[in-house]
Amino acid sequence: MADRWYPVIDYTLCIECGACTNKCKHGVYDPEKLPTPVVADPKACIDHCRGCGNLCPAGAISYVGDDGGEHAGDCSCGCSC
Numbered sequence: 615m616a617d618r619w620y621p622v623i624d625y626t627l628c629i630e631c632g633a634c635t636n637k638c639k640h641g642v643y644d645p646e647k648l649p650t651p652v653v654a655d656p657k658a659c660i661d662h663c664r665g666c667g668n669l670c671p672a673g674a675i676s677y678v679g680d681d682g683g684e685h686a687g688d689c690s691c692g693c694s695c
């Protein structure tokens with residue numbers, strides 16, 4: 615659980631491919647809203663996971679709490695990001 619790390623969608627860039635919602639296994643996104651990404655449970659996001667952001671073809675996902683890459687690629691949430 616992360617209080618200060620969760621994805622934010624730039625809807626001006628998002629092409630609604632659904633990849634982020636389908637990728638995340640932690641219930642952060644609301645699957646009922648597919649293909650539109652809706653961050654329904656930000657606290658479920660794993661600290662410094664970038665699984666959905668790395669998958670986004672539009673560069674539409676950024677993270678609250680992003681410190682500029684200190685832990686870039688260091689995902690330990692176990693979802694094969």
Ligand code: SF4
Binds near residue numbers: 658659662666667691
């Ligand atoms: S960063 Fe990881 S845990 Fe957080 S929403 Fe994206 S895939 Fe899910």
Ligand code: SF4
Binds near residue numbers: 631651670
């Ligand atoms: S992966 Fe990117 S483009 Fe696709 S739905 Fe998510 S935010 Fe939008």
